[in-house]
Amino acid sequence: MKTFTYTIKDENGIHARPAGILVKSAAKYGSDITIEWNGKSASAKRLFAVMGMGIKQGSEITVKISGEDEETAAAEMENFFKENL
Amino acid sequence: MFGLFKKDKNAGSDPCLLAPCDGKAIDITTLPDPVFADKILGDGFAVNPSSEDKCDILSPIDGRIIDVQDSLHAYGIETPSGAEILVHVGINTVSLNGEGFKAHVKNGDKVKAGQPLCTADVALIHSKGLAASVVVLITNADEYKNFSIAYGECKGGETAVLTAEKA
Numbered sequence: 001m002k003t004f005t006y007t008i009k010d011e012n013g014i015h016a017r018p019a020g021i022l023v024k025s026a027a028k029y030g031s032d033i034t035i036e037w038n039g040k041s042a043s044a045k046r047l048f049a050v051m052g053m054g055i056k057q058g059s060e061i062t063v064k065i066s067g068e069d070e071e072t073a074a075a076e077m078e079n080f081f082k083e084n085l
Numbered sequence: 086m087f088g089l090f091k092k093d094k095n096a097g098s099d100p101c102l103l104a105p106c107d108g109k110a111i112d113i114t115t116l117p118d119p120v121f122a123d124k125i126l127g128d129g130f131a132v133n134p135s136s137e138d139k140c141d142i143l144s145p146i147d148g149r150i151i152d153v154q155d156s157l158h159a160y161g162i163e164t165p166s167g168a169e170i171l172v173h174v175g176i177n178t179v180s181l182n183g184e185g186f187k188a189h190v191k192n193g194d195k196v197k198a199g200q201p202l203c204t205a206d207v208a209l210i211h212s213k214g215l216a217a218s219v220v221v222l223i224t225n226a227d228e229y230k231n232f233s234i235a236y237g238e239c240k241g242g243e244t245a246v247l248t249a250e251k252a
Binding site: 012015016017020021024047048051052054 | 118120125126127151152154155156159161163169171173179180192224225
């Protein structure tokens, strides 16, 4: 399993638009990708699971990636967060 | 892509989405936001409300509320057959931070088609320079096929705008 943390910079947090792009990106990988924050966890591949977490600007989230392509997925997902959130 | 392997106890009840308000149903690919136009959030339609004042936004389908965004402009509904529906009021309205919206439902509530999800102040949305188009999407669109959408004039809670079949 690969893990990274990221602090959200988008002033609106993870709302519909970034959640949609996030889910589309996460769906490209076979690995399970989970977002953890504030005692909650959600699959990064389910739109309403991600939107329902209510992640705000300044929230430090943990992303866990587990599966055959976890190396690639972790690197690319970390880049995704830096570029989009 | 994993739809084939999913077991669905209620398979067979195909989604039929009603207009969320009076207005004109339009093609989402014409919306001024690529997340909708490129169908990144899912497939469906948008309605430009005819109201220029406060407008009730109605649930397009029976289901359960699975998400109310803190900014009260977006609602997630899961239907008994497993369709996940997003009702997103206006374009970029997340920036209003709840101003101009009054929610009538909360997470976990059961809703009936035609029941108000929220009241949106269309005049206020327009006064901020934003589009008030109400976007209604099936977010797990990969699990559905044969989308049929009736564009044009529609009546909130009455006109069946979108039908699709389980893939």
